[in-house]
Amino acid sequence: MSDSFVIEFDHFSLKYGDRQVLKDIHLRIPKGSCIGIIGPNGSGKTSLIRSIVGLNKPYQGIVRVFGEQPRRSWRRRHQIGYVPQLKSINKEFPISVYEVVMLGRVGRLGPLHFPRKEDHQVVQESLKRVKMLDIADRPIGQLSGGQQQRVFIARALAQESKLLLLDEPATGLDIPTQQSIYELLEQLHEDGITTLTTTHDLLALDFHHFGRILCLNEQVIAFGPPEKVLTPAILTQTFSGLPWPHHLVDEDSRLSIKEDSISCTCS
Numbered sequence: 001m002s003d004s005f006v007i008e009f010d011h012f013s014l015k016y017g018d019r020q021v022l023k024d025i026h027l028r029i030p031k032g033s034c035i036g037i038i039g040p041n042g043s044g045k046t047s048l049i050r051s052i053v054g055l056n057k058p059y060q061g062i063v064r065v066f067g068e069q070p071r072r073s074w075r076r077r078h079q080i081g082y083v084p085q086l087k088s089i090n091k092e093f094p095i096s097v098y099e100v101v102m103l104g105r106v107g108r109l110g111p112l113h114f115p116r117k118e119d120h121q122v123v124q125e126s127l128k129r130v131k132m133l134d135i136a137d138r139p140i141g142q143l144s145g146g147q148q149q150r151v152f153i154a155r156a157l158a159q160e161s162k163l164l165l166l167d168e169p170a171t172g173l174d175i176p177t178q179q180s181i182y183e184l185l186e187q188l189h190e191d192g193i194t195t196l197t198t199t200h201d202l203l204a205l206d207f208h209h210f211g212r213i214l215c216l217n218e219q220v221i222a223f224g225p226p227e228k229v230l231t232p233a234i235l236t237q238t239f240s241g242l243p244w245p246h247h248l249v250d251e252d253s254r255l256s257i258k259e260d261s262i263s264c265t266c267s
């Protein structure tokens with residue numbers, strides 16, 4: 001594995017029972033990049049993210065994160081910050097905002113497992129970053145969807161991981177809240193953190209914040225800079241699932257680029 005890539009999918013396929021949901025994913029995610037993953041409902045975005053975390057076992061192929069297969073590196077799990085979809089989180093659990101964010105420190109707590117001064121500092125800093133420090137004592141279940149989303153992002157930040165995976169963080173939020181999440185992504189990018197953010201909602205995705213867009217529909221339809229990838233043809237292919245003969249992929253990611261697909265997408 002080259003040091004320049006945080007994630008490497010090598011002909012990775014995933015099945016749930018007999019049903020194939022990811023097919024021959026071959027992809028390199030460069031260190032420090034800010035990736036937007038788009039595709040319709042059921043196109044495999046969450047499955048891809050869960051595979052990176054190590055929650056899904058490949059049917060074929062392999063994924064490496066920081067050079068290791070995620071299922072084999074549980075001790076390194078804290079290196080991956082994962083913010084699942086809001087709907088999959090149990091918000092009724094009686095726990096404060098502060099305690100939720102402290103959970104992000106679990107992988108880093110010292111031998112006695114009590115939070116140290118530095119853990120409290122990181123939690124406060126993470127809450128400050130998402131502008132939630134003022135309401136740190138409130139029960140998580142009493143917050144709005146947008147506030148809860150920020151808290152779960154703060155929990156991931158408290159892990160101090162170099163890789164952050166956000167599954168539909170902006171879906172269902174109002175435009176200013178969506179905007180603030182995208183601005184936060186930009187700050188994280190400036191800090192050298194690699195981020196992968198999914199959405200099925202094209203309107204909820206502000207493409208300007210992303211260096212590369214991955215169009216996914218069971219397989220990689222396209223991967224590259226927004227200006228190359230966000231063409232009517234590629235979006236139609238991604239969201240309709242109709243056959244598309246070529247893949248456009250990013251040269252920097254050292255995947256094959258087929259000349260004919262470039263002329264096709266740039267025309």
Ligand SMILES: Nc1ncnc2c1ncn2[C@@H]1O[C@H](COP(=O)(O)OP(=O)(O)OP(=O)(O)O)[C@@H](O)[C@H]1O
Pocket residue numbers: 016021039040041042043044045046047048199200
């Ligand atoms: N645990 C599971 N067992 C069986 N099938 C599953 C499971 N999880 C997801 N699927 C199926 O796999 C396919 C891909 O689902 P996935 O959640 O990865 O899509 P998605 O692109 O994230 O969708 P959405 O935009 O709705 O979140 C869907 O058809 C879904 O029904």
